Amino acid sequence: MATLKYSRQRESIKEFLMTRKDHPTADVVYENMKKIYPNISLGTVYRNLSLLSEIGEIQKLSNFGSADHFDGCVEPHCHFMCTTCGDVLDLETEGMDDLIEKAGRNFSGKITACDIRFFGTCPKCMNK
Amino acid sequence: MATLKYSRQRESIKEFLMTRKDHPTADVVYENMKKIYPNISLGTVYRNLSLLSEIGEIQKLSNFGSADHFDGCVEPHCHFMCTTCGDVLDLETEGMDDLIEKAGRNFSGKITACDIRFFGTCPKCMNK
DNA sequence: GTTTTTGCAAACCTTTTGCAATGGA
DNA sequence: TCCATTGCAAAAGGTTTGCAAAAAC
Numbered sequence: 001m002a003t004l005k006y007s008r009q010r011e012s013i014k015e016f017l018m019t020r021k022d023h024p025t026a027d028v029v030y031e032n033m034k035k036i037y038p039n040i041s042l043g044t045v046y047r048n049l050s051l052l053s054e055i056g057e058i059q060k061l062s063n064f065g066s067a068d069h070f071d072g073c074v075e076p077h078c079h080f081m082c083t084t085c086g087d088v089l090d091l092e093t094e095g096m097d098d099l100i101e102k103a104g105r106n107f108s109g110k111i112t113a114c115d116i117r118f119f120g121t122c123p124k125c126m127n128k
Numbered sequence: 129m130a131t132l133k134y135s136r137q138r139e140s141i142k143e144f145l146m147t148r149k150d151h152p153t154a155d156v157v158y159e160n161m162k163k164i165y166p167n168i169s170l171g172t173v174y175r176n177l178s179l180l181s182e183i184g185e186i187q188k189l190s191n192f193g194s195a196d197h198f199d200g201c202v203e204p205h206c207h208f209m210c211t212t213c214g215d216v217l218d219l220e221t222e223g224m225d226d227l228i229e230k231a232g233r234n235f236s237g238k239i240t241a242c243d244i245r246f247f248g249t250c251p252k253c254m255n256k
Numbered sequence: 257g258t259t260t261t262t263g264c265a266a267a268c269c270t271t272t273t274g275c276a277a278t279g280g281a
Numbered sequence: 282t283c284c285a286t287t288g289c290a291a292a293a294g295g296t297t298t299g300c301a302a303a304a305a306c
Contacts, residue, residue, distance in 0.1 A: 005280050005285045026270080041288045046271060048286090063191045066296090067270060078231065080239065092234040096227065103206065103246055106220040111208065111248040115191075118231055120239040133260045133305050154296080169263045174296060176261095194271090195295060 004055075010048045012036055017058050017072030023079070023088040025067040064088050064117070082122035091118060132183075138176045140164055145186050145200030151207070151216040153195040191245055192216050210250035219246060 016032055017024070024032075030045045049070055053060040059071040064081045069088050071079075078091040096116060104111045144160055145152070152160075158173045177198055181188040187199040192209045197216050199207075206219040224244060232239045 002285065003281090007280085007286060009287075039288065041290090042270095043272080043289075044287055050272090080231075080235070080237070082237070083240075091231055095230050099224065099244070100246070102222075102224070103208075103219055106222075107208070107251075109208070109210070109248055109250040109254055111246045112211075113247040115245045115247070116227070117191075117243045118228070118239045119241040119243070121237050123236040126237055130260070131306090135261055135305080137262075167263065169265095170295095171264075171297075172262055175298095178297090 007048070009033065009037060009040060009044055010052065013045065013048050014052055014057060014072070017052075017070055020072060021090075023061055023064075023069040023071045025069055027067065029070065061088065078116045078118060080118040080120065080122070082125055083119050084121055084125040084128075087122055087124075089122060135176070137161065137165060137168055137172055138180065141173065141176050142180055142185060142200070145180075145198055148200060149218075151189055151192075151197040151199045153197055155195065157198065189216065191243070206244045206246065208246040208248065208250070210253055211247050212249055212253040212256075215250055215252075217250060 012033060013029060016029060026042070026045055026049055029049065030040070030042050033040045033045060049058070049060070052058040053070070056074060059074050061069040061071055061079060064079070065086060073090070076093065078093050078096070080089045080091045081087070082089070093116075099116070100111050100114050103114070140161060141157060144157060154170070154173055154177055157177065158168070158170050161168045161173060177186070177188070180186040181198070184202060187202050189197040189199055189207060192207070193214060201218070204221065206221050206224070208217045208219045209215070210217070221244075227244070228239050228242050231242070
């Protein structure tokens with residue numbers, strides 16, 4: 001991999017994601033970056049989101065809906081998507097650590113990762 | 129919803145999915161349908177795959193790679209994707225039925241569904 | 257005869273890429 | 282200076298859609 005050079009844009013994207021508790025899409029990141037860098041391009045946003053998730057500084061959540069979502073928190077945790085409003089939220093993970101081991105019992109391949117996602121109605125939409 | 133009318137194409141698509149143990153993408157379904165209906169269009173395949181998954185006769189797996197996969201089996205079960213060859217396989221689910229209940233303990237919304245996906249190396253790719 | 261489904265092609269949405277110019281080390 | 286990063290625009294990949302013709306009921 002090539003040497004990494006500093007870029008203001010990348011720094012801002014990472015910072016933005018870390019201060020958001022939701023999990024915005026590339027487009028939302030782009031719209032927010034335009035407030036700081038009016039000429040920033042969507043391509044730059046995508047390139048940096050890929051780069052950041054490759055080096056493990058952010059997490060890419062693929063296919064909650066049609067567009068990818070990005071999470072500034074890289075600690076392993078589950079996600080929940082509200083089927084009413086489309087929001088993606090974090091969820092407690094306790095008691096799910098042995099899933100990979102359990103799943104491997106009847107499988108002759110090797111399982112290295114696991115992704116759990118929940119769906120339903122979020123607290124906000126429950127009160128409507 | 130409008131009344132459903134019979135269509136040979138839809139019937140064949142469903143049958144094809146039920147006899148496959150892997151989980152083909154729309155494109156693979158399309159290529160195979162062309163053997164039976166040389167003039168069938170991709171649009172028809174997509175329309176029927178959507179329709180069938182809406183009425184619960186097949187399952188759409190939206191989370192593996194860039195294209196959706198389709199599963200002729202609608203019983204709840206987990207999936208595994210090989211990060212080497214890209215194949216999607218079924219996996220035993222025992223001991224995972226209480227996940228939704230567990231996840232709901234610390235959550236004030238309502239969880240109705242859960243999707244568990246595993247990643248790793250499949251048996252075929254282990255022997256290479 | 258009415259309504260659904262089809263084939264075709266164009267549109268759509270999200271993401272990636274080529275390229276010359278800019279900027280960091 | 283050298284090479285990574287940027288902005289721009291075009292392309293790519295997967296999926297959806299509008300429309301007139303064909304098929305189902």
